[in-house]
Amino acid sequence: MREEFLHYAWQHQLFNKEGLVTTQGQVVSIYSPGFHNHHSGPDFSMAKIKIGQLEWHGNVEIHYRSSDWIAHQHHTDAAYDNVILHVVWKDDAPIKNLQLGYVPTIVLNNRIDPLLIAKFDGLLKNKNKIPCENTFPEVDGLVKLAMLDRVMTERLEQKSAEVLQLLVKxxxxxxxxxxxxxxxxxxxxxxxxxxxxxxxxxxxxxxxxxxxxxxxxxxxxxxxxxxxxxxxxxxxxxxxxxxxxxxxxxxxxxxxxxxxxxxxxxxxxxxxxxxxxxxxxxxxxxxxxxxxxxxxxxxxxxxxxxxxxxxxxxxxxxxxxxxxxxxxxxxxxxxxxxxxxxxxxxxxxxxxxxxxxxxxxxxxxxxxxxxxIAAEQNNITAYWQSLGQPVNTAFDSQALIGLHNNYCKSKSCLQCTIGNTILSKL
Ligand code: SF4
Structure with missing residues (x-):
């Protein structure tokens, strides 16, 4: 189980919440999972959660094992003092912080659909150039278009940043x-x-x-x-x-x-x-x-x-x-x-x-x-074409090369809306 998959499951609330209680036995209701934080500090901020009788607004931290809290030195970092919920796959150690004493912890093991886990594993283990290639043709064209627009925006941002570096120099x-x-x-x-x-x-x-x-x-x-x-x-x-x-x-x-x-x-x-x-x-x-x-x-x-x-x-x-x-x-x-x-x-x-x-x-x-401008022809664009994806203009080829290089190659399917769509269709 990869921690990034737990982040994904938390962000989209893809787990069974029936009878959800902390390891200390308090009933948990999640009103909002909060916002994913890609910088330093806890993984999610501004979550809204009721634990026992109290409603909390604050940070959520996610780990594979609860003892990772200690392994990652969070017990010495004040940024983690206001974590309101610890979400783990396995509970192997009770965790304390200054604010709450025991950090309320929920365990997701046995709460995520095994089919979803198997689908994600399938993407990770696929050795093809485009790991989702078997299901890619079935994904709605609008979802693909939205993802390609996003990749193109990221690519242009990156190219613009390189120009800016020269410009400043x-x-x-x-x-x-x-x-x-x-x-x-x-x-x-x-x-x-x-x-x-x-x-x-x-x-x-x-x-x-x-x-x-x-x-x-x-x-x-x-x-x-x-x-x-x-x-x-x-x-x-x-x-x-x-x-x-x-x-x-x-x-x-x-x-x-x-x-x-x-x-x-x-x-x-x-x-x-x-x-x-x-x-x-x-x-x-x-x-x-x-x-x-x-x-x-x-x-x-x-x-x-x-x-x-x-x-x-x-x-x-x-x-x-x-x-x-x-x-x-x-x-x-x-x-x-x-x-x-x-x-x-x-x-x-x-x-x-x-x-x-x-x-x-x-x-x-x-x-x-x-x-x-006409599309670039290379082995990446040819591969996308073999999956039925049209590659007509440089916009198409640049976006598809960016998708392959920045997402598919590193198997960042959880960050890809195409991957999210594939996983959500159980
Ligand atoms: S990153 Fe997206 S397009 Fe690439 S293999 Fe994963 S799901 Fe498919």
């Missing part, structure tokens, strides 16, 4: 923050940390002095990344290297430059090589000054996608790395990469901006973009 400079987040997502997972490091070492303020000059921006980004440190044969990298040395001296950058071995090229498609991604970032920054303002202005997906449409030309037409000519292939940021940038850069920025400025329209816009 950047003294509430939105342009600098947007640039760092964009750079990070230009790394497309494998080089995202290196990209973020580069953007933190090479500030947007310095790049902004070179806007509209793509060659200078490439020199700064590639040079500061440590990717111009080799001895080159071709003219283009030699010219970039020379330009970086000049600009690095001008802006006093050399002492905190990165090294080339901080970047990963292996197991990667050449269009995702950091050389190409940095050249694309340089091109984007040269064409779109005040990037964050442009993002805020874009009120349709088409306008937004336009911001990220970037083509490379010249040297990059037949190169993925320096000094190694390849077949002629013009390079641009593809549709799926643009959608990825919108999903991971624009949406979190808009959500954070909406919360910081208390302007709902940016939140609505973020949701609108999520509902316009």
């Amino acid at each position: 950047n003294n509430y400079d939105w342009e600098e923050t947007a640039y760092q987040l964009l750079a990070k997502n230009f790394g497309f997972k494998i080089n995202s940390q290196a990209m973020l490091t580069l953007s933190e070492k090479l500030s947007f303020k310095i790049l902004a002095k070179q806007t509209a000059k793509v060659f200078e921006l490439e020199a700064l980004l590639l040079g500061h990344a440590g990717l111009l440190d080799d001895y080159f044969q071709e003219d283009y990298p030699l010219a970039l290297k020379k330009e970086y040395q000049y600009l690095a001296k001008k802006y006093d950058l050399l002492s905190y430059k990165m090294t080339g071995n901080e970047w990963k090229f292996s197991k990667m498609r050449p269009p995702n090589f950091p050389t190409i991604r940095l050249a694309e970032l340089a091109s984007l920054l040269s064409q779109r000054q005040h990037l964050f303002s442009k993002i805020l202005e874009a009120d349709s997906y088409t306008q937004l996608a336009e911001i990220f449409k970037v083509n490379l030309s010249g040297y990059w037409d037949n190169h993925y790395v320096f000094d190694k000519p390849s077949a002629l292939k013009p390079k641009s940021i593809g549709k799926s990469s643009i959608e990825n940038l919108i999903l991971n850069t624009v949406v979190p920025l808009l959500v954070c901006y909406s919360k910081e400025k208390s302007q709902q329209e940016y939140m609505d816009r973020a949701i609108q973009f999520l509902e316009t």
Whole structure:
């Protein structure tokens, strides 16, 4: 019996209350189980309970064994002095506190329906990717929708909190923050940390002095990344290297430059090589000054996608790395990469901006973009689809990935409304 299951049974009052008495023999009537407390202190607060002839309002603590009270050191913690009821599965020790002397205790063993316990055990022991997969298709669509909305809200809150962290570090400079987040997502997972490091070492303020000059921006980004440190044969990298040395001296950058071995090229498609991604970032920054303002202005997906449409030309037409000519292939940021940038850069920025400025329209816009972009295809979304769950837009895929990662994986079915519905159908 897991303690979290006892919390669930108490919260939803899923036990037989007939003839309910404390271990001291006093009759117990529960008027309200109180509110679940997920922070320190007793498990439930503001419960309303009649014990014997007296009506109490206060805290409830729940344990598997009553002796856990001592094991968890509650007898030395004043926060537990005003617990009005101790709810346990097994009573193996009488417990006292300062307020009440013996803490009134009720025992739930033999009071919870064995079918409910078996159902919960079934979810815990299920080794499939989605433990409830056998019953999931039978759950009402509205229940699923409500849970997916909740997961999405939690996911957006989390992403917004990450943006806020960067924003605080950047003294509430939105342009600098947007640039760092964009750079990070230009790394497309494998080089995202290196990209973020580069953007933190090479500030947007310095790049902004070179806007509209793509060659200078490439020199700064590639040079500061440590990717111009080799001895080159071709003219283009030699010219970039020379330009970086000049600009690095001008802006006093050399002492905190990165090294080339901080970047990963292996197991990667050449269009995702950091050389190409940095050249694309340089091109984007040269064409779109005040990037964050442009993002805020874009009120349709088409306008937004336009911001990220970037083509490379010249040297990059037949190169993925320096000094190694390849077949002629013009390079641009593809549709799926643009959608990825919108999903991971624009949406979190808009959500954070909406919360910081208390302007709902940016939140609505973020949701609108999520509902316009096609769903991500991966093994998690494919699994949900195999259970009959529609996965049409990025909103669906993001919510379902969040549900899997934050609930199903850790078997947090008791915190999931889908799980609650399954358990409640005995
Ligand atoms: S967390 Fe919810 S959706 Fe996931 S397995 Fe449990 S009940 Fe099912």
